[in-house]
Each structure stands twice: as C-alpha cells, then as structure tokens.
Amino acid sequence: MERILEVDNLEISFRTQLGKITPVDGVSFGLSRGETLGIVGESGCGKTITAFSIIKLLPKNAFLGDNTKITFRGRDISTLSSEELQKIRGKSISMVFQEPMTSLNPLYTIGWQISEVYRLHEGLDEDAAMKRSIEMLRLVGIPEPQKRVKEFPHQLSGGMRQRVMIAMALACSPELLIADEPTTALDVTIQAQVLELMNELKNKFSTATIIITHDLGVIAEMCDRVLVMYAGQIVESGDIFDIFDKPMHPYTKGLINSIPKIEISKKDQKKLSVIDGYVPHPSSFPDGCRFRPRCPTAFEKCLEKPPMIESEGHHSVRCWLFEGDDM
Amino acid sequence: MKASPMVEIKNLKKWFPMKSGFKSKSNLKAVDGVDLHIYGGETLGLVGESGCGKTTIGRTLIKIYEPTDGEFLYRGGDSSEGGVDIFSLSESKMRPFRREIQMVFQDPYASLNPRITVHDIISEGLRVHSMGKSREERKSMIAGILEKVGLRPEYMYRYPHEFSGGQRQRIGIARSMILNPGLVICDEPVSALDVSVQAQVINLLEDLKHDFGLTYLFIAHDLAVVKHICDRISVMYLGRIVETAETDQLFDNPLHPYTSGLLSSIPVPNPHMRKIGKREIVKGDIPSPVDPPETCRFVKRCPRAFDRCCKESPSLREVSDGHFVSCFLYD
Ligand SMILES: Nc1ncnc2c1ncn2[C@@H]1O[C@H](COP(=O)(O)OP(=O)(O)O)[C@@H](O)[C@H]1O
Ligand SMILES: Nc1ncnc2c1ncn2[C@@H]1O[C@H](COP(=O)(O)OP(=O)(O)O)[C@@H](O)[C@H]1O
Ligand SMILES: [Mg+2]
Ligand SMILES: [Mg+2]
Numbered sequence: 001m002e003r004i005l006e007v008d009n010l011e012i013s014f015r016t017q018l019g020k021i022t023p024v025d026g027v028s029f030g031l032s033r034g035e036t037l038g039i040v041g042e043s044g045c046g047k048t049i050t051a052f053s054i055i056k057l058l059p060k061n062a063f064l065g066d067n068t069k070i071t072f073r074g075r076d077i078s079t080l081s082s083e084e085l086q087k088i089r090g091k092s093i094s095m096v097f098q099e100p101m102t103s104l105n106p107l108y109t110i111g112w113q114i115s116e117v118y119r120l121h122e123g124l125d126e127d128a129a130m131k132r133s134i135e136m137l138r139l140v141g142i143p144e145p146q147k148r149v150k151e152f153p154h155q156l157s158g159g160m161r162q163r164v165m166i167a168m169a170l171a172c173s174p175e176l177l178i179a180d181e182p183t184t185a186l187d188v189t190i191q192a193q194v195l196e197l198m199n200e201l202k203n204k205f206s207t208a209t210i211i212i213t214h215d216l217g218v219i220a221e222m223c224d225r226v227l228v229m230y231a232g233q234i235v236e237s238g239d240i241f242d243i244f245d246k247p248m249h250p251y252t253k254g255l256i257n258s259i260p261k262i263e264i265s266k267k268d269q270k271k272l273s274v275i276d277g278y279v280p281h282p283s284s285f286p287d288g289c290r291f292r293p294r295c296p297t298a299f300e301k302c303l304e305k306p307p308m309i310e311s312e313g314h315h316s317v318r319c320w321l322f323e324g325d326d327m
Numbered sequence: 328m329k330a331s332p333m334v335e336i337k338n339l340k341k342w343f344p345m346k347s348g349f350k351s352k353s354n355l356k357a358v359d360g361v362d363l364h365i366y367g368g369e370t371l372g373l374v375g376e377s378g379c380g381k382t383t384i385g386r387t388l389i390k391i392y393e394p395t396d397g398e399f400l401y402r403g404g405d406s407s408e409g410g411v412d413i414f415s416l417s418e419s420k421m422r423p424f425r426r427e428i429q430m431v432f433q434d435p436y437a438s439l440n441p442r443i444t445v446h447d448i449i450s451e452g453l454r455v456h457s458m459g460k461s462r463e464e465r466k467s468m469i470a471g472i473l474e475k476v477g478l479r480p481e482y483m484y485r486y487p488h489e490f491s492g493g494q495r496q497r498i499g500i501a502r503s504m505i506l507n508p509g510l511v512i513c514d515e516p517v518s519a520l521d522v523s524v525q526a527q528v529i530n531l532l533e534d535l536k537h538d539f540g541l542t543y544l545f546i547a548h549d550l551a552v553v554k555h556i557c558d559r560i561s562v563m564y565l566g567r568i569v570e571t572a573e574t575d576q577l578f579d580n581p582l583h584p585y586t587s588g589l590l591s592s593i594p595v596p597n598p599h600m601r602k603i604g605k606r607e608i609v610k611g612d613i614p615s616p617v618d619p620p621e622t623c624r625f626v627k628r629c630p631r632a633f634d635r636c637c638k639e640s641p642s643l644r645e646v647s648d649g650h651f652v653s654c655f656l657y658d
Contacts (some may be wrong), residue, residue, distance in 0.1 A: 241599075
C-alpha cells in the first residue's frame with residue numbers, strides 16, 4: 001500500500017518555567033493508505049502532542065528537534081507555507097478531538113460549519129455546500145439532518161456533537177484522519193455507535209487513520225498496528241495480533257495484565273497485576289530506560305538507554321531483554 | 328442464596344423540581360422508583376450510562392440529598408434485628424449511621440479540601456464521631472490507616488495538591504475507612520484514573536473489604552471493572568433498575584434488551600474477539616429524565632418493543648432465582 005505519512009525521529013520540546021523539557025523524543029513511524037494505527041499509553045506520555053506535531057498545531061512554546069522530519073505524501077511539512085498548511089488541514093488531514101465542544105464554534109450553526117469546509121476546500125456555492133453537508137450528516141447517522149443543520153452545537157448531545165465532528169473531519173474525504181481519544185468522553189453505547197461509524201467510513205474511503213486512546217479495547221477493535229508509548233517514547237510497536245498475543249515490553253505486558261478481563265467469567269477472575277509507581281513527568285525522566293524504576297525485570301544494563309530492537313514481522317521493542325534477538 | 332439482605336432499598340425516588348417560570352411544575356426524576364438489596368459482605372455493582380441516576384442514589388443514601396420517597400432498611404451494625412428505616416430517623420438517631428455508611432467519591436481532585444492537610448482531612452470524621460480519645464491517639468489511628476491504604480504515614484502533613492490522582496483516591500478511601508463503616512458506597516472510585524493506577528486502587532478496595540469485612544455498593548460505568556469486583560450487578564436506565572442478577576448470570580444470560588445492548592457495546596481488549604461491524608447497536612441517545620412518560624423508559628431505543636411497552640411501565644420482577652428484570656417480554 002502507498003505510504004502517505006512518515007514521522008522520523010520526532011522530538012518535541014517546550015520552553016517552560018522549569019526550563020526546557022522534552023516530553024517526546026525518538027518517535028518514528030509511518031502510515032499507509034487505508035491503514036489504522038493505534039497509539040496507546042497512559043496520560044502524559046505524549047500522545048496528543050505527537051498527533052498535533054503532524055499538522056503543526058503545537059503550542060507556541062513548543063519546538064521540534066533538529067533531526068525531526070515529518071513527511072506527508074512525500075513533502076516535508078516543515079517546508080510548507082502557512083497557506084499550504086491551511087489547505088492540508090481540513091482537506092488532506094483532518095482531526096477529531098476528545099471534546100468536540102472545544103473544536104466546534106458555539107456561535108455558528110452546525111450546517112454553516114460543515115458547509116464552510118466545502119466552500120473553502122471545494123469551492124462550492126452556499127446552496128451546494130449546504131446540500132453536501134446535509135448528506136454528510138445523514139451519512140454519520142444524525143437523524144433529520146435538514147433540521148439539525150440549523151441548530152447550534154450546544155443544542156446537540158455529546159454523542160451527536162462527536163458525530164458532527166466526524167462529519168466535518170470527513171467532509172472532504174481526507175487521506176489521513178487523526179482521532180485523539182474520539183470516544184473517551186462518551187458513554188459505551190454511544191462509543192459503539194461512533195466506532196462503528198468510523199469503521200464504515202474507513203472501509204468506504206480507505207482513509208488512513210491514527211487512533212489515540214488509553215483504552216486497549218478500542219485499540220483491539222479498530223487497529224491494524226499499534227504503537228505503545230511510555231514517557232515520550234515508543235516502547236513497542238507491531239501488528240495488532242503480535243501486541244496482544246506476544247507482548248514483549250514489560251510495560252505493554254503490565255498494561256494488558258492490569259485491565260480486568262471482561263471475557264473471563266467472574267469465578268475465574270484473578271487478582272489484577274499492577275505496575276508499581278507512577279508515570280514520570282518530562283522534567284524528571286529517569287536515565288537509561290525510562291521504565292526502569294517501575295520495571296519488574298530491570299537489571300544493570302537498563303541504566304543505559306535501550307535502543308529499538310526489531311524482531312520478527314516488524315515487531316519492535318525498546319528493551320534490553322531482547323538484545324541479540326534482533327534480525 | 329443467602330438469608331435476608333443487609334440493605335433493602337424500596338421504591339427510592341429523588342426528584343429535582345425544575346424552576347420553570349410558568350405552567351405546572353416539571354420534575355427531573357433522577358431516581359424514580361428504585362429497588363435494590365445488598366447482602367452483608369457482598370459487593371453489589373450499580374451500572375448504567377451517565378445521567379441515569381447512580382450518583383444521586385449514593386448521595387440520597389448518605390442523606391446529602393433528602394429522598395422524595397422510599398425506604399432504606401438497614402440491618403447492619405448496632406441496629407436491632409428487624410432493621411431500621413434510615414430515611415425515617417431523626418438527625419440525632421441518624422448519627423451512628425452517618426459513620427456506619429460511608430461514601431468514596433469519584434473525583435479525587437474535587438473531593439478533598441485543598442486548604443487543609445491530609446491529617447486534618449482524615450481527622451475531621453474522627454472528631455465528629457468522637458473516635459480517638461486524644462489528639463495523639465487520633466494521630467496514630469491516621470498513621471495506621473494511611474499505611475493500610477498504601478501511603479507513608481509521614482505524608483499526613485502534606486496537602487492534597489502534593490499527591491497524584493491515585494494517591495488522592497487513597498486518601499479519600501482512608502478518610503472513609505478510618506470510621507470503621509459497615510457499608511461503603513464507592514462512586515466510580517477508579518473512573519478518573521489511568522489503567523495501571525486503576526488496578527492498584529481496585530486491589531486496595533478488594534483487600535480492605537476482605538480485611539475489614541465490608542459490604543460495598545460499587546457504582547461504575549466500566550463493565551469490565553464491575554465484572555471483576557462485583558458479586559451481583561444491578562443495571563440502571565433513566566432512573567430505574569432494569570435488571571439485577573449474579574455477575575456471571577448477567578453477563579452470560581442478559582434478559583433486558585438494554586443490558587444485552589450495553590454488553591454488546593463494550594470493546595473487548597482482544598483482537599481475536601472483534602465485534603466491529605457485528606455488534607448489536609443500541610440506537611439513539613439517552614432521553615431526558617425531565618417528566619419522563621409512564622411507559623417503559625427504554626422503549627424508544629428498544630429493538631424488541633411492542634404495543635404494551637408504549638402504554639405501561641413494567642415493574643422489576645424476579646423471573647428466576649435471584650434474577651430480576653423489568654421488561655414486558657418476561658411478563
Ligand atoms: N504547552 C505545554 N507546555 C509544556 N508542557 C506541555 C505542554 N503541552 C503538553 N506538555 C507536556 O507534554 C507531555 C505530554 O502531553 P500529552 O501529549 O498531552 O500527553 P497524552 O496525550 O499522552 O496524555 C505532558 O507531560 C505535558 O506536561
Ligand atoms: N443536585 C441536582 N440538581 C438537579 N439535577 C441533578 C442534581 N444532581 C443530579 N441531577 C440530575 O439527575 C440526573 C442523574 O444524575 P446522576 O445521579 O449524577 O447520574 P449518574 O451518576 O448516573 O451519571 C441527571 O440528569 C443530572 O443532571
Ligand atoms: Mg491526550
Ligand atoms: Mg455519577
């Protein structure tokens with residue numbers, strides 16, 4: 001499949017009152033057309049800023065490392081002018097956020113906001129744009145879309161707003177959709193509706209998708225490949241089945257074992273295993289392996305920074321336990 | 328299965344009057360005729376989507392809210408054989424139960440007073456209930472409970488902001504547990520926590536239950552957590568209980584269409600068991616609890632609704648041993 005995104009050596013730093021912090025470094029991954037990539041990890045590990053960096057939406061106090069290179073459809077995004085970027089955002093790359101209220105404008109009707117996408121990016125006139133908007137709302141399962149286009153965001157329920165966000169994000173059939181915790185704020189029945197919708201649309205438009213979440217259930221349902229992030233680094237990456245069937249990194253194993261197993265009956269449930277301690281703040285990442293202080297299998301070598309070690313089938317792990325296993 | 332329950336809640340209602348300027352008054356019926364029973368020593372799960380009334384039940388049981396109607400029979404602790412209706416007690420008679428029944432709150436950030444130390448947060452309850460003879464004795468009790476919940480005793484002179492979310496939840500748990508309660512209402516105690524911390528707190532709650540012989544009403548919306556921790560589960564929808572059963576029975580043989588839709592909606596963290604594209608979807612949104620019609624509350628979203636469901640409201644009935652459902656399909 002055609003490669004559309006390449007993130008190479010992503011390093012994100014911030015100027016803060018505490019001085020410079022570097023919450024993300026050495027993150028590399030790529031994405032092909034039609035593929036769904038999951039990024040999983042606990043809060044604070046750098047998922048959102050990784051996503052923001054792809055569309056250059058990082059806050060003003062952020063800067064990227066000298067060796068960072070992000071290529072979208074063969075073009076280095078750092079070389080794009082602001083007009084070119086504007087064009088790419090919303091047309092070629094769209095984003096869906098956790099809280100749709102922050103990304104929908106409360107002062108404009110739903111219809112106006114979606115049609116704007118068509119007017120800006122496809123040059124449609126007002127009537128044609130509104131027609132397409134109504135179609136899109138119908139496609140994402142909004143009942144009575146002719147009526148809904150005249151309403152304001154606050155008049156819709158949370159699930160409905162999230163669907164409007166997805167309608168907007170998909171309005172111009174983007175090549176890349178980045179969904180940051182798209183269902184975290186939703187109830188489980190509404191989450192199921194939104195996930196089904198994203199899956200249908202992906203099958204229809206072959207959109208490449210990045211789903212960011214801390215929910216391993218959402219990852220297992222939706223993704224072809226997974227990146228596990230811990231303290232600003234990818235600690236393991238691989239095919240969805242490899243990650244769940246043969247997790248390698250002690251953090252990945254810890255994550256999988258610490259969630260209650262809904263597929264196992266109550267009488268067979270075992271005490272949950274825990275990962276001791278807490279995720280470190282970027283101002284105090286441990287030297288060497290960043291997971292070392294919490295790792296049940298740490299040894300002397302872990303005082304040195306572990307490299308990413310690739311084993312079979314593009315399954316990679318950042319852990320000294322697998323030194324010499326690489327191919 | 329067991330003798331008589333330790334807690335029986337009958338026809339509990341909590342309505343919030345709406346301040347509308349004209350016409351007849353509207354009520355937001357957050358809890359509208361709930362029946363629950365909890366056996367001594369068990370964990371009863373209360374699940375349902377946001378806004379269905381779970382927190383309101385908890386708050387009404389500890390009398391933060393005055394109930395609109397209903398009974399709350401309690402046979403634990405020092406009360407007489409037959410049990411007392413807590414809702415009918417005067418404030419002075421109520422006092423021992425304010426200690427006996429404790430609540431652990433969802434939001435570890437909002438539920439602790441940021442201006443006082445952990446010591447003061449925890450000792451407040453001790454003083455109110457005249458526990459511990461001296462300041463010194465209270466201090467050693469606090470040190471003991473902190474250790475029990477996995478925090479260092481010397482942390483008692485710190486303020487809430489110096490702790491992480493998981494640690495704050497432990498402080499909230501310590502504050503309740505030090506009062507030696509019989510029934511603990513845990514309102515989504517792990518929902519705000521990351522998975523690795525969530526597991527730590529779940530294990531802690533299970534250990535405390537075992538060591539102190541507690542009974543839990545465990546409120547949550549994460550069904551995997553509930554399956555792990557609860558012996559029985561009650562499923563709530565828009566102010567009412569739609570189904571109650573033993574945990575495995577509920578998961579293996581859900582009767583109410585809402586329960587089966589809810590279970591089918593959960594994404595399973597196992598790519599071999601993907602349901603995407605195949606699951607039973609609960610269509611539509613959760614309706615408003617303001618003056619709901621006297622029909623089945625789930626009728627608009629129910630794939631199996633028939634005439635009767637739009638005309639009457641079903642009541643909770645025991646259809647097999649310990650399995651209760653509120654649905655005309657089983658009438
Ligand atoms: N504007 C900012 N200034 C300073 N630090 C920031 C800023 N935004 C994010 N960070 C830091 O970057 C880290 C990663 O944040 P984020 O990507 O939001 O994590 P995640 O999405 O995985 O929860 C956090 O530790 C956070 O403190
Ligand atoms: N103090 C209150 N005043 C008015 N309405 C309330 C109050 N507390 C809760 N409600 C309403 O009652 C319903 C049930 O809320 P809640 O018990 O918090 O649900 P849950 O805990 O299941 O999410 C909601 O519609 C909520 O808006
Ligand atoms: Mg985030
Ligand atoms: Mg609640």
